[in-house]
Amino acid sequence: MSISHGIRRAGVIGAGQMGLGIAFVSAVHAKVPVLLHDRSSAQIKSGLSFFDKLLAKDVSKGKLTSEAAKEARDRVAVVDDLKGFKDADLVVEAVSENLAVKQGIFRTLSAELSPKTILATNTSSISITKIAASTIPEGKTAADPEGKESASRVVGLHFFNPVPVMKLVELIAAAQTSEETLNRARAYASACGKEVTYSKDVPGFVANGLLMPFINEAILMLEKGIATREDIDKTLKLGMNHPMGPLQLADFIGLDTCLAIQQTIHNGTGDSKYRPSVLLERMVDAQWYGKKSGKGFYDYPSE
Numbered sequence: 001m002s003i004s005h006g007i008r009r010a011g012v013i014g015a016g017q018m019g020l021g022i023a024f025v026s027a028v029h030a031k032v033p034v035l036l037h038d039r040s041s042a043q044i045k046s047g048l049s050f051f052d053k054l055l056a057k058d059v060s061k062g063k064l065t066s067e068a069a070k071e072a073r074d075r076v077a078v079v080d081d082l083k084g085f086k087d088a089d090l091v092v093e094a095v096s097e098n099l100a101v102k103q104g105i106f107r108t109l110s111a112e113l114s115p116k117t118i119l120a121t122n123t124s125s126i127s128i129t130k131i132a133a134s135t136i137p138e139g140k141t142a143a144d145p146e147g148k149e150s151a152s153r154v155v156g157l158h159f160f161n162p163v164p165v166m167k168l169v170e171l172i173a174a175a176q177t178s179e180e181t182l183n184r185a186r187a188y189a190s191a192c193g194k195e196v197t198y199s200k201d202v203p204g205f206v207a208n209g210l211l212m213p214f215i216n217e218a219i220l221m222l223e224k225g226i227a228t229r230e231d232i233d234k235t236l237k238l239g240m241n242h243p244m245g246p247l248q249l250a251d252f253i254g255l256d257t258c259l260a261i262q263q264t265i266h267n268g269t270g271d272s273k274y275r276p277s278v279l280l281e282r283m284v285d286a287q288w289y290g291k292k293s294g295k296g297f298y299d300y301p302s303e
Contacts, residue, residue, distance in 0.1 A: 005187035007118075011035040011091035013082070013105060015047030018122060019094035021163025022192075024054055027075040028064070028164075029193040034076045035088055044078055051076065054164055082108050085117070090188060092157060094122040097260040102126065103134035110135035110150050118181055120157040124208050125264040128156040128174040128201045142176075151176035155185045158205065159194070161253070169194040170205050203268030204261065212262050215253075216277055218246035222297070223279040229297050247297040250280075251290035259284045 007030070012023045015038035023034045038044050055073060058064040064072070082105070085091050091113070093105055102121060109119055121131055132154035136147040156172030169189040173182050189196050199205040204212060218232050227235070233245020250258050262276040283296065290296030 005090075005184045005191055007032055007089045007184070007188050007191075009033045009035065009088050010188075011037070011079075011085040011088035012094060013037050013091065014094035014122075015040075015043045016094070017050070018159065018161060018163060019092075020047040020050050020054075021161065022092050022094055022122065022159055023076060024051055024072075024164050025159075025192040025194070027072040028055075028058075028068075030188065030191040031072075032075065035079045035085055036076055037079050037082065037084060048076070048078075083112050085109065085113055088113070088117060090118040090120060090185070092120045092122055094159075097123060097126060097257060097264065099126050099130060099264075102131050106131050106154065107134045110137065115146075115149050115153070117153065118184060119154045120185060121154070122157060122159055124158050125204045125212075125261040127203070127268070128154065128172050129176065132174040132176045148176070152178035153181050155181050156201070156205070157185055157189060158207065160207070167193075167195050168207075169196050170207055171196050171198050172201050172205055173198075174201055203265040203274075208261050209265065212258065212265060213274060215246045215250045215258060216262060216274075216280070219250070219277045219280050222247065223277055251296035251298055251300070254290050254292055255280060255296050256284050256289045 010026045010032050012019050012034060015036055023036055026032055026034045038047065052073065055064065055069040059066055059069050079085065091109060093102060095101055095105065102123065106119055119135065121128065132151040133142065135150040135154060136142055137150060140147045142148070142151065154174055155177050156170070158170035158172065160166035160168050171182065171186055171189065186196050197206065202209065221227055221232055222229055229247050233247050236242045236245045259276055259280055262274060266274040266276065287293060288295045291300045294300050294302055
């Protein structure tokens, strides 16, 4: 296949909204076979149903022909475990923002897959360098040729939600990432129809390094009683022409996700300006996660 990224088959770990979105743009735009894995069979079923709805929506809008939609759907196959990715040239992990979980996945991928397979993480805040270090084979060091080779194929590919709509991918190199890995990952993201920006491996990267303190300041204003939730959001929508206010945006991202990212940035920098608000912590304690749970700063009646 004569393509700059050289990815003949891609893998996606996680069949939630992010993982399915990545699988969607890979199958529809990059036009490569996609292997999909999730530990939950129910999540796989739900995710593939969501995939079908996305295809049907694009067909109804004239963005895809019925034939092209069927071809894209036929490119997606489910694998039962991480060993099922042995024929993939690139695997994108899209699970929860938890360093230990990601390290466990990458450790297994490193042991099971070819040293040439690119291992990408969709993390929005966690150190790519720490994740890359977890791929060093047991009994080897970071200075050994095997350790260097394994860690060099790890890269950050931060897609944005909803993936089929949002045009951006943040590309992040670990300290160990090779230039070849970086170039192939960039070319692949472009083939998925995305614009690519580059960030150094710092907590939160560019996007969340800017966005999360902004959201946290809005929550602090609400916590202090400076303004109502409606007036805070309306100020940013009408005064700054934002498509939605910061509190509504936090609900759509997921308050648990916002908290996890803010904690990662705060712990990674040690800077008190990144400390999450108490109100956000208490809302997550109450399991008020935003739109996905039906309650956050606003209420979302179940459909």
